[in-house]
Amino acid sequence: MPQLEVRDLSVEIGGHRILSDVSLTVPPRTVVGLLGANGAGKSTTIDGIIGYQKTVAGTISIDGRAVDRFGAARRARAGITRTFQDYLLFEDLTVEENLLCAAEIGVRKILARDLFRFGRPSAAALETVERVIETHGLARYRTSRVEQLSLGWHARVNLARAAAQSPRVLLLDEPAAALSLDARHAVVDTITTLRDHDGLPILLVEHNLDVIGAVCDLVYILEDGKVVASGPTTEVLDSDEVRAIYFGEQPDDVELETAGVPV
Numbered sequence: 429m430p431q432l433e434v435r436d437l438s439v440e441i442g443g444h445r446i447l448s449d450v451s452l453t454v455p456p457r458t459v460v461g462l463l464g465a466n467g468a469g470k471s472t473t474i475d476g477i478i479g480y481q482k483t484v485a486g487t488i489s490i491d492g493r494a495v496d497r498f499g500a501a502r503r504a505r506a507g508i509t510r511t512f513q514d515y516l517l518f519e520d521l522t523v524e525e526n527l528l529c530a531a532e533i534g535v536r537k538i539l540a541r542d543l544f545r546f547g548r549p550s551a552a553a554l555e556t557v558e559r560v561i562e563t564h565g566l567a568r569y570r571t572s573r574v575e576q577l578s579l580g581w582h583a584r585v586n587l588a589r590a591a592a593q594s595p596r597v598l599l600l601d602e603p604a605a606a607l608s609l610d611a612r613h614a615v616v617d618t619i620t621t622l623r624d625h626d627g628l629p630i631l632l633v634e635h636n637l638d639v640i641g642a643v644c645d646l647v648y649i650l651e652d653g654k655v656v657a658s659g660p661t662t663e664v665l666d667s668d669e670v671r672a673i674y675f676g677e678q679p680d681d682v683e684l685e686t687a688g689v690p691v
């Protein structure tokens with residue numbers, strides 16, 4: 429089972445240090461929350477891991493295999509898959525077709541732009557799509573165009589599409605942002621399935637503490653581009669130090685609702 433290891437990752441943008449020596453481990457079958465106030469460096473960490481953001485120092489490995497010298501495309505082929513806060517689904521294609529595109533990319537180790545080269549879907553991709561539809565309860569919407577679906581179902585399809593790519597490591601960037609309570613529950617269900625059924629290591633950037641409490645086994649707290657606390661979720665979130673740093677409030681004076689961003 430794969431594990432993601434990030435050691436001493438540092439990023440500079442325009443001469444400013446944005447991340448300083450960020451280290452984190454995402455074990456298999458584990459959801460690790462990456463938390464912090466706006467501007468703490470969460471998205472930059474994800475961008476650094478996928479190879480989208482140049483790093484000035486640090487190592488990244490999957491299951492002991494270093495990938496930090498790879499470009500973004502090769503890291504994707506090595507199994508690092510991310511989702512975006514903007515879902516970037518193909519709205520005019522069906523759920524099944526969206527999943528098929530992702531599955532084909534995963535099976536053939538190609539980029540999205542190369543999809544048009546292949547006339548017929550591969551048997552392996554079709555099989556993957558069936559598995560994902562079944563696992564993530566998408567059967568009744570398989571032939572619906574994504575544009576016909578509610579925001580909650582967009583969120584589910586977005587996560588299922590990542591699963592269809594057969595990742596070895598999943599990086600989820602605020603999958604529950606701007607969703608209703610019901611839709612957030614759907615996201616929690618889907619992430620739980622990705623962890624328990626697919627056994628994936630999952631790094632989750634999230635602000636909503638209900639979602640964090642429901643799915644994160646471990647959390648890391650970032651502040652000004654540095655890890656300032658880490659450990660089991662309740663232990664970290666309940667510590668006076670983290671409550672003071674992260675919520676900007678005094679101990680015993682904190683309502684655990686949101687972490688700096690409106691629900």
Ligand SMILES: Nc1ncnc2c1ncn2[C@@H]1O[C@H](COP(=O)(O)OP(=O)(O)OP(=O)(O)O)[C@@H](O)[C@H]1O
Pocket residue numbers: 441442446464465466467468469470471472473
């Ligand atoms: N391309 C860029 N140019 C200049 N500064 C940047 C750039 N990208 C990020 N930053 C800065 O780096 C810091 C970290 O940004 P980042 O987006 O990683 O934070 P975040 O924790 O993901 O915040 P949010 O929760 O708002 O998404 C911020 O101060 C941001 O302004």
